[in-house]
Amino acid sequence: MERFAFMIHPLNVRDVSRKFKFTRRLPDSWVEAALRPLPPIKASHITGIRSPHNEVEGWFVSCTLTARQIMTLPPEFVLKKVVAAGRLAEKLGAQILGLGAFTKVVGDAGITVAKQLDIPVTTGNSYTVYTAVQGTKEAARLMGHKLSESEAVIVGANGAIGSVCAQMLAEEVGSLTLVGRDRAKLEPLAERIRFDSGLAVRIDSNLGKALKQADIVITVTSAVDAIIQPEHLKSGAVVCDVARPRDVSKRVVEVRDDVLVIEGGVVDVPGPPEFNLNFGFPPCTAYACMAETMILTLEKRFESFTLGRNLTVKQVEEIGRLADKHGFKLAGFRSFERAIAPEDIDRIRESARKHS
Numbered sequence: 001m002e003r004f005a006f007m008i009h010p011l012n013v014r015d016v017s018r019k020f021k022f023t024r025r026l027p028d029s030w031v032e033a034a035l036r037p038l039p040p041i042k043a044s045h046i047t048g049i050r051s052p053h054n055e056v057e058g059w060f061v062s063c064t065l066t067a068r069q070i071m072t073l074p075p076e077f078v079l080k081k082v083v084a085a086g087r088l089a090e091k092l093g094a095q096i097l098g099l100g101a102f103t104k105v106v107g108d109a110g111i112t113v114a115k116q117l118d119i120p121v122t123t124g125n126s127y128t129v130y131t132a133v134q135g136t137k138e139a140a141r142l143m144g145h146k147l148s149e150s151e152a153v154i155v156g157a158n159g160a161i162g163s164v165c166a167q168m169l170a171e172e173v174g175s176l177t178l179v180g181r182d183r184a185k186l187e188p189l190a191e192r193i194r195f196d197s198g199l200a201v202r203i204d205s206n207l208g209k210a211l212k213q214a215d216i217v218i219t220v221t222s223a224v225d226a227i228i229q230p231e232h233l234k235s236g237a238v239v240c241d242v243a244r245p246r247d248v249s250k251r252v253v254e255v256r257d258d259v260l261v262i263e264g265g266v267v268d269v270p271g272p273p274e275f276n277l278n279f280g281f282p283p284c285t286a287y288a289c290m291a292e293t294m295i296l297t298l299e300k301r302f303e304s305f306t307l308g309r310n311l312t313v314k315q316v317e318e319i320g321r322l323a324d325k326h327g328f329k330l331a332g333f334r335s336f337e338r339a340i341a342p343e344d345i346d347r348i349r350e351s352a353r354k355h356s
Helices: 013-019 021-025 028-035 067-072 075-092 111-115 125-142 160-169 183-197 207-212 251-255 288-298 313-326 342-355
Strands: 002-008 041-050 055-062 097-099 151-155 175-179 201-204 216-219 238-241 260-263 266-268 285-287 333-335 338-340
Touching: 002 075, 002 288, 013 021, 013 028, 028 067, 055 075, 055 288, 075 097, 075 111, 097 288, 125 160, 125 216, 125 238, 125 260, 125 266, 125 288, 125 313, 125 342, 151 160, 151 207, 160 175, 160 183, 160 216, 160 313, 175 183, 175 207, 183 201, 201 207, 260 333, 260 342, 266 288, 285 288, 288 313
Parallel strands: 002 055, 002 097, 151 175, 151 216, 175 201, 216 238, 238 260
Antiparallel strands: 041 055, 266 285, 333 338
16 A cells, blocks of 8 residues: 655644643643654544545644744754654655655755655645635635636746746636735746736735735735735635735634635545644545645555646646646635635625625
């Protein structure tokens, strides 16, 4: 049987307290200090992933650093911790390793990690993009938006995921704005989209200004804290938050009943699988980045499929085709650990109509 591993890590100290309850009484700085020297952990054994073509098993392995530590500690130290978790995956028998959350952001986005391991490495970004774009388009349709007349904004368009989301949406939306801190880095992407699609593409570094006009938003930054607040958004907006930790403040869903916020990249996994780990999802569902590693294992494609900061539309379309082949599909819509029912979308759409 083919085997994979997927690397996870605590997003924050609160995640640590889920497993070690006594840490709830300790200062965050103490908990993070205790995490630094810890070796990688086998978090769970994954079984029961079956498609019409194959059956595979795997493991979640944990790098014991929070998101904040990964982004602020010296990169050399963080990379050593990630590589150590990768070597644990090798010892368990994994034939491919997926990098999750911030472990795929540090350094050169997995390239150095792959060079130091004897198994291929993938970040899962290709399937994340595929599901984010498909989910966003469906959510926009349900909210009553006509794509060809909609204004779309990509927040974090400098990154690999944001860049390809922009290229894929550009074929169907009425207008597109790219938001990022480095305007110079966004110019080549804007020029490519203008050339390929003929769409008028704008660039803006002012997040609040760009979002005020947006019907559709895909946000995928590497920010540690939420950057999108209730006052930023247009009534009726659809926001797909692909980032982990989230870019969208929970206050948005608490005070804006006229805005639809969905989580990007949540899929049904064929099986039924047993993950033996509670990461806040209903049974048989997982992040798309996790699913990419599973798909490649089912397909016996033991290669570094998505690695580094370059990502192409061709890659995204290929992993989407393989996902369909093996029975992976969008898992409906979720927002802040809660399923969004059709009647919820109806209510949000009606509230947006009243506000317009």
